[in-house]
Amino acid sequence: MTTRADTVIRPLTAADVPDWSRALNTGFLRTPTPSAEEVADRGSHLDLSRTLGAFDAGRCVATFRSFPQELTAVGGAPVPADAITNVTVTATHRRRGLLTRMMAHDLAAAKERGDVVATLIAAEYPIYGRYGFGPATHLTEWTVDVPRTGLDPRRPHPEDGGRIDLVDGEDVRRTGPALYDRLRRERPGFTSRDERWWQIHTGAVRPERVPWTEPFHALYRSPEGEAEGLATYVCDDTWGDAKQPLNTATVKSLITLTPAAERALWHYLCSIDWVVRVRSGRRAPDDLLPHLLPDPRAAHVTTHADWLWVRVLDVVRALRARTYQAPGTLVLEVVDPGGYTGGRYRLETFPEGPGTCVPTTASPDLTLDVADLATLWLGDESAVRLAALGRVREERAGAARLADALLRTSRRPWCPDVF
Structure with a gap:
């Protein structure tokens, strides 16, 4: 057993691709040793600066990769997204905080780049909520x-x-x-x-x-x-x-x-x-x-299940990017344990058009975690339901119902792809 301090997390070099591919295959329970063709194909398209590995005594024991993506917001505007994939931790190195460290590294870089959201397809439900992701579409x-x-x-x-x-x-x-x-x-x-x-x-x-x-x-x-x-x-x-x-x-x-x-x-x-x-x-x-x-x-x-998970990195730009079906004003207190985008925001919407969103010191109408904001942002979830579940707190009576009137969509969002 090694300590956490002994495991180094860093972007890959070209020489790391075979070992990284072996760790990826191991994590996904595929045949561990990659073929030369698989290594060559991966090496031909990986952005090594956005491909992370955790290395223990020189051996890759966890993998993580992201790539640029556009995600369509309500109303049709594309927003820049940090698409996360190829996430594994080898069974011998679980519960050592490796995923947390890799996620923090990637999200900080995405925030600095100016990505509005991060996205992923979650293989397991309980993992990603603690990093601020919420299920934003279902299939x-x-x-x-x-x-x-x-x-x-x-x-x-x-x-x-x-x-x-x-x-x-x-x-x-x-x-x-x-x-x-x-x-x-x-x-x-x-x-x-x-x-x-x-x-x-x-x-x-x-x-x-x-x-x-x-x-x-x-x-x-x-x-x-x-x-x-x-x-x-x-x-x-x-x-x-x-x-x-x-x-x-x-x-x-x-x-x-x-x-x-x-x-x-x-x-x-x-x-x-x-x-x-x-x-x-x-x-x-x-x-x-x-x-x-x-x-x-x-x-x-x-089959019926959650599918695309979203992590909001910029509340102002995310809420400005989409359109709304009714006029109204809502003050949101967004709690973000990750520290990327927490704060209080005033959303003002106009029928069938974009809204405005600015930081504010006004009293909040709703308090919610950034992960729950993601479930509301694309219009797939009800604030009234989340309030009943104890995940959204009404600070003003009727605020959850108003949020539904502003944020819900006539058709549910849909992501047909896996990445």
Whole structure:
């Protein structure tokens, strides 16, 4: 056993990448020793200045990485985010404060850079609240029993005069980024995708550690010929004892700009010969899918969980970045044990537009932890619910209800990606 003082936390050098990759694989319970190809691929795209390792006697025992990202706020404005990933601590070195030290190093750098928030996908719920992160979006996955949907399999074509074509990975790399960027400007919770994301998800780049099965890509075009939807899916090969096809189509991604495109692509997926089940992949909890079917009970929930976690680093810029659905004034007392952004802030909002936010010495209406502010910021949570849970304290009667009127959104935020 070594003491905490014996473990050094520092950014990587190129020579550290093999050892860091081994520690990463160990932490995620994958085959520990990385191949030369895996090391070369990691080394080709890691920003070493934002990739941390904890080293005990020269051996890497914890990993941490961040990269630049944009997160869409309510109303469509992108805010700069510090996206955190590849977080592990080797089992022999748990409970020594290594994650706390790495997180403090990264968040301090993000704050100095001017990032408005930090983001991550939490593998385990209890870990990140103590660093000021709160669950800001949720996901739901459905499994559709195709024979129960009530759809007419003889009518697979879009009813609005649009068309669906199967395209290849090159077509997706040409069409998908612009389609996705249009959508992410409209839906709070979306994160940016770089060129490497599209290369990996279309097979142009195939990291050894990422299993690859070539998917199908279905592109929806409106009656005017505009690309407005894209579904990527794979199918298994399952047959019953009576030589009956029992295949499942699993959606990897489905993005649409219009309800017509969304309806057309889900109906298409439920019309594929031999497919008796469709797994939806990661959707927003208020997704239209079940109610696009004549019998919504044909879609049953198989997963529902928190997804994107957010840590607010700049309250003023975060609250100024988003829009609001009603006018009002709210004074927030934000408690931040991390010391990055605690204080008292006056939020004034205007209908369907941006608000103003400034530090203030006025008496607070609500007191809340910075982690709970994150759950409210994208509009996915209710201040009234948080008050009932004892996580938000009303300093003025009715303040939680006012917060809901100002902060809640008509559609729930959604982050379809993992990073």
